[in-house]
Amino acid sequence: MLTRPQAVWRQDLSAPPLPYDQYRHWREAGPLLWSEAWFDGAWLVTRYADCEALLRDTARFSARRTGGWVTQQASERGELSEFQRLFARAMLFVDAPDHGRLRQLMQPGFTPAAMRGLRSEIEAFVAQALDQADAAAAVGQSSDLIALLARPLPARVMALLLGLSDEDPELFSVASSDDLAAFIGAAQPSELQARRAQRAMLRLARGFEVVLSARQQTPDRPVADLLDRLLQGQAEGRITSDAELLAQCVMLLFAGHETTRHLIGSLVQTLACDPLRWRMLREQPDLIPRAVREVLRLETPVQYTGRRAVADVQWHGQTIRRGELVLAMIGCANRDEARFSEAEQLDLARQQGASLAFGTGPHVCIGAALTQMEAEVVLQQMLQRWPEPPQLLAAQPDWIPDALYRGLRSLPVMPARHAHAPSVLQLQG
Numbered sequence: 001m002l003t004r005p006q007a008v009w010r011q012d013l014s015a016p017p018l019p020y021d022q023y024r025h026w027r028e029a030g031p032l033l034w035s036e037a038w039f040d041g042a043w044l045v046t047r048y049a050d051c052e053a054l055l056r057d058t059a060r061f062s063a064r065r066t067g068g069w070v071t072q073q074a075s076e077r078g079e080l081s082e083f084q085r086l087f088a089r090a091m092l093f094v095d096a097p098d099h100g101r102l103r104q105l106m107q108p109g110f111t112p113a114a115m116r117g118l119r120s121e122i123e124a125f126v127a128q129a130l131d132q133a134d135a136a137a138a139v140g141q142s143s144d145l146i147a148l149l150a151r152p153l154p155a156r157v158m159a160l161l162l163g164l165s166d167e168d169p170e171l172f173s174v175a176s177s178d179d180l181a182a183f184i185g186a187a188q189p190s191e192l193q194a195r196r197a198q199r200a201m202l203r204l205a206r207g208f209e210v211v212l213s214a215r216q217q218t219p220d221r222p223v224a225d226l227l228d229r230l231l232q233g234q235a236e237g238r239i240t241s242d243a244e245l246l247a248q249c250v251m252l253l254f255a256g257h258e259t260t261r262h263l264i265g266s267l268v269q270t271l272a273c274d275p276l277r278w279r280m281l282r283e284q285p286d287l288i289p290r291a292v293r294e295v296l297r298l299e300t301p302v303q304y305t306g307r308r309a310v311a312d313v314q315w316h317g318q319t320i321r322r323g324e325l326v327l328a329m330i331g332c333a334n335r336d337e338a339r340f341s342e343a344e345q346l347d348l349a350r351q352q353g354a355s356l357a358f359g360t361g362p363h364v365c366i367g368a369a370l371t372q373m374e375a376e377v378v379l380q381q382m383l384q385r386w387p388e389p390p391q392l393l394a395a396q397p398d399w400i401p402d403a404l405y406r407g408l409r410s411l412p413v414m415p416a417r418h419a420h421a422p423s424v425l426q427l428q429g
Contacts, residue, residue, distance in 0.1 A: 019303070020344070023332035032316040038187045038403075039069065042306070042325040043318070048339035048356065050316075051328040054307060056361035058096065061307035061326060063363060066093050068325075073194035083198035086205060089247035092255070092363070099362060102248060105233045109161055109226040110366050115373055121160055122374055125153055126381045134385070137415045142393050145411040146265050154260035154374060158253050161370075163225025164211065180254055185404035201250055208249040226252065260371045262301035262400075262407025263292075264378050269397055269411060270295050270346065271379070272389040277348060282383045287348050292375045294346055297355035303331035303406050305359060330356045331406060388416035 026033060026046040033044045045051050054061055066088040070080050087093065091102040108114070126149065133143040155177075159165075183189050183197035215221065215231060223232055230248055233239040239248075271278050271291070281287055304327045313320040320326060334355045335343040341352065358365035365371070382390075390413035398409045 019331065020335060023329070023335060026329070026332055027336060030316070032318050034318070038327060039306075039325055040072070040188070042327050043320055045326060045328050046332050048333040048336040051330060051333040051356055052360055054326060054328045055305070055356070055359055055363065058362060060310060060313050062095050062310050063093055063099070063307060064088070064095055065306050065308045065325060069189075070194060073189055073191045080194055080198055083194070083201055085243050086201055086247045086250065089241075089244045090251035091248060091366075092251060096362065101238060102244075103362075103366060105229060105238050106226060106248070106252075106366060109229060110370060112369070114161075115369055118157060118160060118370070119373065119377070122153070122157060122377045123381070125156055126378055129153070130381055130385055133390075133413070134415055137417075142412045142414045145268055145390075145413055146261065146408055147410070149378065150261040150264035150268075150408075150411070151257075153264070153378070154371075155253075155257045157260075157370065157374060158256035161226050161256070162249070162252065163227045177254060177257060181258055181405065182402070185400070185402035187403040204250045204253065205246045208246055212245070212249075256367050256370070258405070259301045259365075259367075260374050262405055263296060263299075263371060263375050265408035265411050266299035266301070266406065267292060267295045267375055267379060268382070268390070268413070269392070269408060270299060272392050272413065274346070275389055277346065278383070278389040279387075280348065281379070282387065285380065285383065288376050288379050288383075289372070290350070291348055292372055292379065293355070293357075294348060294350055295375075296357040296372075297334045297340070298346060299406050300331040300334050300355070300357045301406055302357075303404055304329045305363075328356070330359070386415050386417065390415050 023046070026044065029046075031045065031047050031050050033046060035042060035044060038044070045054050066084060070084045070087055073080065091099060091106070094102070129149040129152075132148060133145070136143050177200075179193075179196040179200035183193045186193055189197075212227065212231060215227065219235075221228065223229055227249065230239060230245055234245050239245045271281070277291075281291055306325055306327050309320045309322055309324050309326060311322050333339070334357060337343050339352070340350070340355075358368040358371075393412040393414060394410070398411070400407050400409055
């Protein structure tokens with residue numbers, strides 16, 4: 001049992017739906033804060049430069065952090081061993097050299113050429129979803145853009161990337177994604193959340209086993225997608241076990257779906273509240289990529305990520321003990337005034353470099369370009385179709401109530417050209 005350091009921050013740090021005042025408080029309180037409110041004790045890194053340094057420092061900090069996270073939730077020995085067996089092998093949670101081996105194997109699936117091959121499919125899906133929103137509005141009905149577009153689009157894109165077909169419904173279970181997200185997103189996950197996450201992960205793994213087994217019956221098939229590439233890697237010894245293979249499949253499908261949907265929802269929510277910028281983007285579509293990056297910074301879909309100290313580390317006058325968890329609070333860092341001027345404001349002319357929304361260092365998000373492209377296509381088509389931003393029909397944004405993910409559970413809207421009732425913003429104004 002580790003001896004916990006003296007608490008340097010005693011306030012409850014569980015993130016509320018609007019965490020940004022709290023984040024400002026943290027940055028002012030210090031660059032490195034200890035709290036028992038996160039995973040039974042963790043160091044919180046609050047400022048941009050330090051978060052960037054942490055994520056690049058592979059000598060002193062390890063991405064291997066799932067053991068205590070998973071197994072400490074079990075009331076019986078071995079109860080969550082199957083969850084841990086898969087979870088710990090995902091590329092997100094391994095260090096060099098394993099991380100480099102896995103990333104090199106998957107990287108060709110995320111090249112610019114691969115992205116271009118997906119763009120027409122993305123455009124067609126978005127157009128179909130917006131057609132449905134317009135059709136509903138024409139008869140006086142609103143649409144939930146999360147259910148209609150933000151959630152199914154990235155799931156569909158990851159399916160295409162992996163090479164899954166419409167005959168694989170088990171792999172698109174909303175419950176599986178939600179149960180995994182609830183565990184991963186909790187600052188203090190419960191035993192019930194851990195058990196549900198294990199069931200979800202094993203359910204997804206079984207679905208992939210069926211698909212992979214069918215492909216192994218035709219070993220001479222050309223390498224056409226990411227699943228083919230992973231199977232080829234296993235045949236060549238670059239994937240070392242069935243568990244490692246399944247772990248990559250499950251986490252690719254989950255991570256590629258979860259983060260992108262939150263970005264799309266936040267993007268529409270943010271710009272629908274700002275008609276002047278909506279019109280600016282419509283008139284200057286070359287600003288669309290910058291708008292996506294700026295919303296990524298302001299409403300970072302993944303608010304933090306973790307590392308474990310591999311040895312005692314002296315940092316900012318504190319001693320981080322070997323094995324202790326250190327959280328890079330990315331959402332906090334992305335609003336650091338020392339890095340971004342007027343950091344709380346949306347600035348489409350901002351030219352101060354990239355945020356940490358996709359991480360940095362060896363573990364920078366492998367699907368960053370794909371997520372960016374999906375969001376750009378959504379915004380482009382909305383701007384072309386709707387001269388004014390859609391009206392928001394919820395009295396308050398329906399943010400997911402956990403610490404990790406910044407995203408909306410629902411986003412009911414009415415396209416402006418169909419709306420007859422005053423918008424929520426007008427009612428509140």
